[in-house]
Amino acid sequence: MTNDTARRISATSLWTIIILIFALVPIVTTSAYKINVASHILVWGLFAVSFNMLWGITGMLSFGQALYYGLGAYSVGLMVDYLGSGWFLPAIALGLVMVIIVSFLLGLLVIRVGGVYFTMLTLAFAQLAWQITFKWYDFTGGDDGIQGIIPPGILENRIVYYYFVLVIVFVSIWILKRMAYSPFGLILRCVQQNPARVRFLGRRVRRNQLRVYMVSSFFAALAGSLMAGVDSSIHTDMLFWTTSGEAILMSVLGGLNQFFGPFIGAAIFILIEDNIGARTEYWPLIIGSIMLVMVILFPKGIVGEVLRLKAWFGKNGGGRQP
Amino acid sequence: MKKSTCICLVVALLACVAIPFAVHAQDKTIRIGAMYPMTGRAGLYGIDSVAAAEMAIDEINGKGGVNGYMIDATFTDSKARPAYAVRVATRYITEDKVHFLFGVVSSGVGLAVTEISRQHKTIFIGTDHASTQLTVDKMQPYYFRVSNNTFMSMAAGALYLKERKATKDWTTIAYIGPDYAYGHDQWNELKYNLDRLGVPYKVVGEYWPKLFEPDYTAYVTSLVRDKPDILVSGFWGGDTVAFLKQAIPYGLLQRSLYFHPDAGGNYELMSAMGDELPAGLVLGARHYNNWPDTALNRNFAAEFKKRTGRFPTYAASGAYVGVYAIAKAVEAVGNPDDTEALVKALENLKLQAPWDPDGFTSYMRPDTHQLKKMQAIGVTMPNKDFPPATMMLGDWKIYKPEDVMPPNDYIKEKRK
Amino acid sequence: MDATFIFSQAVSGLTIATLLFLVASGLTLIFGVGKVFNFAHGSFYMIGAYFGYQFSAVWGTNFFLSLILTGICVGLVGMLMEFLFLRRIYGRANEGGFQILMTYCFILIIDDLVKLIWGTEYKSLARPPGFQGAFQIGDTFIPTYNLLIIGIGFAAVILAWYILARTRPGRVARAASVDREIVGVLGVNVPLTMTLVFGLATAMGGMAGTLAAPLRTVTPGAGIEVIIDSLIVVVIGGMGNFWGAWLGAILIGEVTAFGVAFAPKWATLFSFMILVIVLIFKPEGLFTRRKVM
Known part of the structure; x- marks a missing residue:
């Protein structure tokens, strides 16, 4: 029991520190770039964590969460573009309502199939949505995307908007974490390990899968709609399969069995991408090689390996005590 | 224990963010932040643009620079992805303190970057992307294009x-x-x-x-x-x-x-x-x-071939002229820091480019910021x-x- | 609509289908036997195009000899990749995601290596001598090279059927796709089988690249363009179903061809729509009996 409490305290303090660090960014630096990078990390962190609710926890590898990420972004982008920037916040809300409906309907279709078919079906829907956004030039701006998405009022200030993102992201992650460690989260883990037994226990597998699919999609869309204000522009790339692929990458990089893993993975991925990208045009070779080594040698991801190392040191240190 | 390791991790992460990129100690420099795709299908145009821009910079710096200012350009792969290019452009402006944003092949990326240029009041010289929108309906005071629009x-x-x-x-x-x-x-x-x-x-x-x-x-x-x-x-x-x-x-x-x-x-x-x-x-x-068939154009193709071993694609000339446009503007103003004066200078730009036949000089159209050429x-x-x-x-x-x-x-x- | 146009459009569809199938067959083979989803299959197609260019256009080797040499070289590269990397993640929890990631890394690395070796300029390969012209039927032309591709596609189907159905390695491969463990217990070297299958599949992808090179642009990034379409074909046909991939390719090829002719504005959407419809109503693929639900 004490052990459990201690763990809870240390996890809480870890979160306090992370939040504190992100909260300090605009105070330490006035650089718009650093604030922009920090915002990208926050948004991608939320997206990756929400994705990992599906994959790491429930074992449903979706290759199409970009659909919801893009849907969130485009509902904000389109409404601001057509109706004015006053609609920024209502657009986020409306977008989320739409995503709840869409993810419910699509969810009914996609959870019927398992394994690789689920992956393919989610990919297919996301690519279809991308194609439509791309082709429907008159309405969505097609490949040109939408520019000039400025949040209204006080949010127009970059720093205020940054804190707005920060609060929403961490509240969302806190909610997701509560869910992941609730009885609901426990059932999800059981669904991953042995769906048949979940049925024996009288729980409905499909219903729980649908629920987590909707939860994951909801927060992916929230991340997307926040991104619209970060860059002031959105683009069809947000719906493309590479966006879904990056969420997978971030989860593996950070550690897909750790709740924080994807968040740390998102941070590391974005920093690597920026630092290597700034120095060489051969970034795909370098990032590809790093990821290849990670996948082969450190399947637990960075957070997972750090925890394992720590456990190993802890054991050895304890053994040597006189 | 867990806490401390995790803190270390997070601190290390933030240290990475804090590491400044190229530090420019030189005082008298014209800093250009260029973005071109260098991978995938569009990579050919990006790489040719970079080579041609470097060629122009070497030529200008070889002659002693502009009013004592040397040109220093940084080139980054835009990956042809707008969200990434936005991050790079912001970095150029706030970290590297560039005087000019430069480049971009895809119009989608161009539209995203022109938004950043407008917000930060930093001049953006467009060299390849051709969407007419950028100089017509989405035109903003700090954007100039030296290559054709469609x-x-x-x-x-x-x-x-x-x-x-x-x-x-x-x-x-x-x-x-x-x-x-x-x-x-x-x-x-x-x-x-x-x-x-x-x-x-x-x-x-x-x-x-x-x-x-x-x-x-x-x-x-x-x-x-x-x-x-x-x-x-x-x-x-x-x-x-x-x-x-x-x-x-x-x-x-x-x-x-x-x-x-x-x-x-x-x-x-x-x-x-x-x-x-x-x-x-x-x-x-x-x-x-x-x-x-002018000396300037023959020379341009021959020099490019000497540098890279191949003749240039169309994209190269745009980047080459873009660098000269910057040099011209800085020459007229006297320094690269007075953005508003540079905008005025670029609006009145007249420039002998490789694509100009004898007896014609390309010129900037002030109301669209689009270079006019034959x-x-x-x-x-x-x-x-x-x-x-x-x-x-x-x-x-x-x-x-x-x-x-x-x-x-x-x-x-x-x-x- | 006059008959010759329908005919020529149908032949166009068949050309599209054959090139699609030649890429997709390798993809589906790897999936069927090894349960590996090789996202980098398009990259093997791309290096196939570059090898073909190197052998045929640079070193002046006969086109058909280049085709075979390319198959061997790309197959060896594929086996090496499988042996060094993919083999290490078999059987891991959440293997699917790791496969996608690892093969995605292959895409990044192969693309950059190609750029380092051959540069970014577009390369081009001429049609082989004797296949440059076209047959004329009334007012319509059918290029001989397209017919050659269709012929090679049929030959590949028949050869693959023979190997899979009538030879011992083929039977082993089919058995391994049903139950790897039991096949191993029966004394078959399963890891070696996997490597060989991977080599064969990538060799087919590479040869498809060489065959397509005289019709297309050889450039970095060419792999990405074919992978999504091939994936659609594989899923429609049933993942791991060789015949399904062939029929799926013909379906997609013909739908595309007639879509372009009669509804050009929406032509690019049709293949995705078919994919979605198939996945909703028959997720195991149109041509597979097994149920996955």
């Missing part, structure tokens, strides 16, 4: 078709172009200009393969059925090569006149296809290695001066900038 190419194309009507009558026309903004803009602008010139035409087919579509067979056979007199093409990148290779054995190019005014005359098409390129195609490009359209014919190409363009038709720039009512209508 409107200019299409207006020249419409004039060419009008003249052709006088010599060899045609009535039907079909279009094939990539299914994204660039492809649609070209077709709309061509139709607009044909209407404006009062040229009657009948559209018998419109085809929209996706960008980088590998297989055009079905499009070719449909076009053979449509039998247009003029086949207008809006392909970009390697797509022209694939389309022509698949179209040749069907005899499509004998039945219809292949007419490709914006990116068809690109040198990389000729160097890739060699002998396979048929004669008699009517093509246009934003810059030609063999037109105009447009030329040529016909493929044998010419082995620029190997590995064995066919080049010739039989040029030249159009004056006044005739091909967007008319005022067009701009007014779009800006509404």
